[in-house]
Amino acid sequence: MRGSTVLxxxxxxxxxxxMFYFNYYRAKKRRELFAGFATQQGWSYVPVNNSLAGQWGGxxxxxxxxxxVKNVLSGPxxxxxxxxxxxxxxxxxxxxxxxxxxxxxxFGVVVLQMPGALPQLQVTHEGIFGGAIANAFGFRDLQFExxxxxxxxxxxxxxxxxxxxxxxPRMMEMLLARGEIGWRFEGNSLVGWDSGAHNPNEVMNxxxxxxxxxxxxxxxxxxxxxxxxxxxxxxxxxxxxxxxxPPQQQYPQQAAYPQQPPAYPPQQQQPGGPTYP
Numbered sequence: 001m002r003g004s005t006v007l008x009x010x011x012x013x014x015x016x017x018x019m020f021y022f023n024y025y026r027a028k029k030r031r032e033l034f035a036g037f038a039t040q041q042g043w044s045y046v047p048v049n050n051s052l053a054g055q056w057g058g059x060x061x062x063x064x065x066x067x068x069v070k071n072v073l074s075g076p077x078x079x080x081x082x083x084x085x086x087x088x089x090x091x092x093x094x095x096x097x098x099x100x101x102x103x104x105x106x107f108g109v110v111v112l113q114m115p116g117a118l119p120q121l122q123v124t125h126e127g128i129f130g131g132a133i134a135n136a137f138g139f140r141d142l143q144f145e146x147x148x149x150x151x152x153x154x155x156x157x158x159x160x161x162x163x164x165x166x167x168x169p170r171m172m173e174m175l176l177a178r179g180e181i182g183w184r185f186e187g188n189s190l191v192g193w194d195s196g197a198h199n200p201n202e203v204m205n206x207x208x209x210x211x212x213x214x215x216x217x218x219x220x221x222x223x224x225x226x227x228x229x230x231x232x233x234x235x236x237x238x239x240x241x242x243x244x245x246p247p248q249q250q251y252p253q254q255a256a257y258p259q260q261p262p263a264y265p266p267q268q269q270q271p272g273g274p275t276y277p
Contacts, residue, residue, distance in 0.1 A: 030086075030197075034071040037200040043075030052085060056186055058122065060107045060193050064089030077207050080214070081113040084203045087193075108198025109191070110181075112210040116226030117188040118217075121157040121166055123175065124182035146172050153179065162225060171216045181206055183213060188226075190214060 031047055038045035053067040061067075072085040087107045094100050141154040142163045149172040157163030166185075181194040190210050198206070214230075222228050 030071060033200065034073060037203075038073050038075075041073075041075065043073050046072040046074075048072075049085070052083070053087065053089075056111070056189060056191050058184055058186065058191075059124075059182065060087060060089070060105070060109070060195075064091045064105065066090040073203065077112065078211055080211065082111065082207055084108075084110040084198075084207070086197055105195070106197055107193050107195055108202065108206075109193045110198075110203060110206045110210060111192070112190045112207060112214065114185075114188045114190050114214055114226075115230040116222060116228035118166075118185045118221075118225055119157070119159050119162050120185055121155070121163055122182070122184040123167070123179070124154050125179075126152060126154050142167070144172060145169075146176075149176060152176060162221075165221050166217055168216070168218065171213070174212055174216055178209060178212075181209065183210060 035045045048068075048070050049072045050067065050069050052069045052072065053061060055061075067089045068087070070086045070088075072083065074081070074083040076082070087109045088104055090102055090104050092100060092102050141156055142160060143150055144155075144164070144167060146169070153175060155163055155167055157166075181192045183190060183192040190213060192206050192210050194206075219229060219231060222230055
């Protein structure tokens with residue numbers, strides 16, 4: 001009997017050790033993958049930065065405990081600053097017998113810095129039950145002229161007028177074609193997320209989606225709500241006052257001297273456009 005107990009303990013230890021090594025090896029390979037990816041893109045890479053868990057609110061942040069931020073990429077992306085990382089948190093439940101279960105929730109997060117701060121707006125998928133059941137429980141979202149879009153997405157906005165100004169027919173068409181993740185305006189951050197771990201290809205695809213979202217926001221929305229115009233500004237030379245040329249001295253005909261052109265100061269150029277953070 002004692003021998004069987006010892007064997008069971010040994011098998012359990014071997015299984016636990018094998019699982020630990022497997023998780024360690026998988027995490028190590030993932031760190032190497034993203035470190036190499038960051039080098040290729042000219043970005044910075046940090047294995048862990050848990051302070052980012054408190055930078056933003058809403059899904060998937062500000063819930064659960066043991067919040068972890070790993071494999072952090074940061075740097076420029078097509079004129080915007082970006083950050084992407086693995087995010088996880090834990091929740092706990094207890095059954096009727098007092099047994100406690102811990103669940104770890106994993107997400108891939110990408111954040112793109114926008115030209116200015118906009119009011120909060122969130123676009124997510126309706127989910128398996130669509131909007132009908134959610135609306136029945138009072139979780140109403142904004143409705144648009146496209147029923148296909150209404151069935152596929154939920155749009156939440158603090159300002160309904162702002163939500164309709166952003167989600168134009170052009171924006172709806174783009175999201176129906178490739179709106180694979182949820183996203184949210186939060187200050188001057190455009191936060192995108194999806195459940196599960198992301199890979200380098202998904203990071204690039206999701207950054208491209210967020211950039212399209214920014215580009216599809218109408219210019220008047222940026223001007224009216226953020227006070228900026230993200231479009232490139234044309235450079236025009238500054239108009240200088242005309243130079244006063246002193247009258248030339250009159251000389252006798254026989255002593256004509258070659259005329260020297262007056263010296264004008266070099267023209268100055270105005271700065272191009274506003275500099276964004």
